[in-house]
Amino acid sequence: MTINKQPQNPCHICNSEEFIWGRGVYEANGWIYFRADKDSWGDGKKLRARKCSQCGNVQFFADFD
Numbered sequence: 001m002t003i004n005k006q007p008q009n010p011c012h013i014c015n016s017e018e019f020i021w022g023r024g025v026y027e028a029n030g031w032i033y034f035r036a037d038k039d040s041w042g043d044g045k046k047l048r049a050r051k052c053s054q055c056g057n058v059q060f061f062a063d064f065d
Contacts, residue, residue, distance in 0.1 A: 016054035024049050024060060034062045 010017050024032040024047055035044035045062035052058075 011052040011055060011057050012059075013057040014052060014055040016052050018053040019050040020053060021048065021050050023047065024058075032060070034060070 011019075026032050032047045033044035034047055047060040047062060049058055049060050
């Protein structure tokens with residue numbers, strides 16, 4: 001479990017800056033993807049997730065690699 005205590009964008013629900021980073025898991029391949037409506041199959045970005053350590057809010061972020 002990774003808890004990030006570095007200053008960053010705070011939680012939109014409770015304003016905490018402590019998060020556990022991970023990913024949303026889909027059973028077939030282990031990743032959830034974002035794909036824009038204009039994109040086709042095979043396009044997309046893996047989504048990383050952070051969970052607020054205080055209130056449990058989860059946010060997804062697209063990888064930029």
